[in-house]
Amino acid sequence: MRLGGRLAAAIEILEDIDRRYRPAAEALRDWGLSHRFAGSKDRAAIGNLVYDALRRKRSAAWMFQEESPRALAFGALMIEAGHDPEALNGALAEDNFAPALISGEEADRIAAHPLGEAPDGVRAECPEWCEPLLRRAWGDDWVAEAAALAERPPLDMRVNTLKATREKVAKALARTGVYESELALQGLRIGPIEGQGRHPNVQAEPAFQKGWFEVQDEGSQIVATLTEAAAGMQVLDYCAGAGGKSLAMSAAMGNTGQIQAFDAEKQRLAPIFERLKRAGCRNVQAVADQEVLAAHEGRLDLVVVDAPCTGAGTWRRRPDAKWRLGEKQLEQRQAEQAEILRRAARFVRSGGRLAYITCSVFAEENDDQVRAFLEANPDFRPVDHEALCERHFSGKAAKARIDRTTGIALSPGRTATDGFHFAALERV
Known part of the structure; x- marks a missing residue:
């Protein structure tokens, strides 16, 4: 397939995503199954076009002054490849499978709306309702930090x-x-x-x-290190999911001690068994029954809560999720996080540690949750997060944004990782 055919396919997939309100990966998979003539290179290129269009949605819409799948695909291609309308039309002119070329009227609109003059929210590539949340999280740096979440990930x-x-x-x-x-x-x-x-x-x-x-994303590796899981510890990974952090902690513990990898949803735990076997982790036990954990109340050295969240820190990898996210989902996640923290805290022994992690960049899911938990649980106190970060990442700790009380924030702009928040709280 030439560029025109790939661009037409990307537009078709974007229309499917928009019409059926479905994840991009699912739409791409189904398109590939119904278009088996497309080779692996074609599918990869089409995937790039689709994901770029979702990452650059507001910029492309600003250039064309419309949000149609065609405008998003053309706009993203121009932004990523550095094409102007004339050059792009020239590249597509003799391709019979190409979509309609950029019209003179569209070219005039593009010329009248340069990205350098776009509003902050457009340059930030975020949903409009998220603008105050991002401004609160990053202050004057919010546009640059949010824009970094629209870049292609490593x-x-x-x-x-x-x-x-x-x-x-x-x-x-x-x-x-x-x-x-x-x-x-x-x-x-x-x-x-x-x-x-x-x-x-x-x-x-x-x-x-x-x-x-x-x-495993570098940010996820960093927060796993910050838990300070060590040889011989008794650990609970309370929202283990597929087990990425459990595997990282198992290696840090040298296969000693014990990790209970718990998740209330059994299907989320399913991949962990093969991963544990392949990695040679012998000190991890997968648990899906809450009652099994009862014997560990008040006895564990470390309890890790990788809480369900909006996933705003992963927008580089899942840009479609950015546009499906709504305020009600944020409120629901906040309620879940508070309840999970309350439940998980009872397993921490005196002198033990509770680690709270999200892959979100919103203060509402991070700093606010930590402060609310500390206020409701005076028997917990924050560790010295600056010292913790320096202990493991000597000389590089300044890259992260650190609050002594609420924790350590990672982001594409600061640390070239996905967005993560980490807080460590000790039971006194």
């Missing part, structure tokens, strides 16, 4: 120290262009996709099959 991996070293894995993956992460101690990274290419399928590599590494 591919991050965590070396499993139970089986390999960072040098060993880097050597095995050398042909992929992998390099060491800047902050994560066992992190490796492949930079963001350029043009219409794609990331290598690292999960097909022998090193992955041998359990030498896991795919």
